[in-house]
Amino acid sequence: MSSAVQITDVTKAFGDVVAVDNISIDIKDGEFFSLLGPSGCGKTTTLRLIAGFEQPTMGQISIMGQPVAGVPAYRRPVNTVFQSYALFPHMTVAKNVAFGLEMAKVPADEIKKRVDAALGLVEMSGFGERRTTQMSGGQKQRVALARALVNWPKVLLLDEPLGALDLKLRKNMQLELKQIQEELGITFIYVTHDQEEAITMSDRIAVMSDGKVQQIGPAREIYEQPNNRFVADFIGExxxxxxxxxxxxxxxxxxxxxxxxxxxxxxxxxxxxxxxxxxxxxxxxxxxxxxxxxxxxxxxxxxxxxxxxxxxxxxxxxxxxxxxxxxxxxxxxxxxxxxxxxxxxxxxxxxxxxxxxxxxxxxx
Ligand SMILES: Nc1ncnc2c1ncn2[C@@H]1O[C@H](COP(=O)(O)OP(=O)(O)OP(=O)(O)O)[C@@H](O)[C@H]1O
Ligand SMILES: [Mg+2]
The missing domain is CATH 2.40.50.100 (RNA polymerase II/Efflux pump adaptor protein, barrel-sandwich hybrid domain)
Incomplete structure (x- = not known):
């Protein structure tokens, strides 16, 4: 299987704070991969390094086989979904989803087709003319997802996208996200501090603490054969x-x-x-x-x-x-x-x- 994202010996320091400490992760094309660990362990920083919002202090990142050092965020074949939705409140749902395509000067009829398809994918067809302020948390999260999917990224980065939702809705959205990922066959890199969420959704998980990767493997391997006490303690009882x-x-x-x-x-x-x-x-x-x-x-x-x-x-x-x-x-x-x-x-x-x-x- 070819790699979607290769992180090789990457360190990221902010002054004295080492947020990411010499990590190497090889994420395969089409994989649902989770970064799991407690608050402050470096998950978001890792995602931002892949997205190009931060530059590594040391080490290399490649996306779809291409080294991305010096490639600006907007030219990387990735998109990010944040916990806070980051929707534009003064725009309709359709306008929110279309925003990136309009910036890229994609023709209007093409935009309409793609927006309809993306809203269909997240089961929000018919919500195009709604204001985002008139929607529930789960609906906003779907719109944010549609907006990230609309320009067909090779890799989708998701930073605790379900964090703001209540437990029941979160469980439903977990299944839906997994289905969408399988349907589209694109690579998802999913950040969460919720071990159950990571276990439910992921093909493989990287367990992180203190900026380091403690173990990488399928959920079963991490649960049944933890590398160390931290992993055994963090996953399950x-x-x-x-x-x-x-x-x-x-x-x-x-x-x-x-x-x-x-x-x-x-x-x-x-x-x-x-x-x-x-x-x-x-x-x-x-x-x-x-x-x-x-x-x-x-x-x-x-x-x-x-x-x-x-x-x-x-x-x-x-x-x-x-x-x-x-x-x-x-x-x-x-x-x-x-x-x-x-x-x-x-x-x-x-x-x-x-x-x-x-x-x-x-x-x-
Ligand atoms: N821009 C920054 N400047 C200085 N320190 C930072 C910066 N961004 C992150 N850090 C620090 O780096 C460490 C890792 O932060 P990061 O946001 O990656 O953690 P996280 O695993 O996403 O945590 P959470 O689950 O709380 O979101 C933390 O100690 C944080 O304070
Ligand atoms: Mg974070």
Missing amino acids: TNFIDGTVVDSDSNSTVLESDDVKLAGRSKVKMAVGDKATLAIRPEKIVLSLKTGFLNTDSETITLDGTIRDIIYIGTDTRYQVVIPTGDKLFVRVQNLGRPEDIAFNKGDEVHVQWRINNAQVLAE
């Missing part, structure tokens, strides 16, 4: 158990914590004696009553536990369980409503189990 490495190769590592040995997958060989952390997701842990039948094999870790707390949340029940290391683990049990399912009580003595393959040992 995770239990962490700190310990000391007692055995390690390039695929798996055994930790010891309070005389308890715990094994998990690891991506690098760690030195014996180093501090490390085992990460295990709440839904990957299985609880059973100590009086019941115990299923064990060499692929499974079994620990004693005591139920400390129970929170019913509808789809699942969240148990807090204390294990012999002293750690309190969260365990999610889906409420399937089957007669054989056990509802545990506070104080119950249980077996706590998980598959070694589902646990990750992360270097400090």
Whole structure:
């Protein structure tokens, strides 16, 4: 697959502030790619570097195979959708969408055709003569999207475009955006700090913190095999158990914590004696009553536990369980409503189990 945007060893400093710190990302043509990370991690700056609103302090950016150093923003084959819509309030919807084409002196009949097509795409046909002040947030966001799509960019940059919408509308718009992207086959680079949004929509995600890329991969890989504690913590919920490495190769590592040995997958060989952390997701842990039948094999870790707390949340029940290391683990049990399912009580003595393959040992 060819690249849409290649960012190579790019750093952007504003005075003393390093907003983007030596990042390299290769975004493929037709990909839905998300930049995900907490506030201030450098997402918007990365987008602005691609768009040409900022110049890198160091490094290179290419768009559709062409280096863009020195190419002004308006000549790059990209368009940007901002969180704040940035619509012109005194113009109609159609005029807003047509604005860029009119500036580029595209013939009037061509403009009309393209504006109609763009409004159709975002399901806003018939809204052309409305004022943008007479529309809901979701409708404004669609107009902003139509305006960005109307001149057929190769790459669309979206900076938290759904941030101002309420949860329900945001969920609908997520699906619609994804459909539009698939339909048009253009590259979307999507900035969000909402991990669920990134997971729902993206082919691949770059997780960022402090201006650095922590991991790039499909949602499943980032969730199931996080590179480090930051990624494991930022995406979804995770239990962490700190310990000391007692055995390690390039695929798996055994930790010891309070005389308890715990094994998990690891991506690098760690030195014996180093501090490390085992990460295990709440839904990957299985609880059973100590009086019941115990299923064990060499692929499974079994620990004693005591139920400390129970929170019913509808789809699942969240148990807090204390294990012999002293750690309190969260365990999610889906409420399937089957007669054989056990509802545990506070104080119950249980077996706590998980598959070694589902646990990750992360270097400090
Ligand atoms: N023009 C600027 N001048 C000085 N510092 C800046 C400038 N733009 C961004 N920064 C700083 O660079 C860092 C990254 O900012 P950026 O806007 O890229 O973060 P972000 O990930 O988009 O955050 P948010 O989720 O809050 O939008 C921040 O520390 C910010 O204060
Ligand atoms: Mg931002």
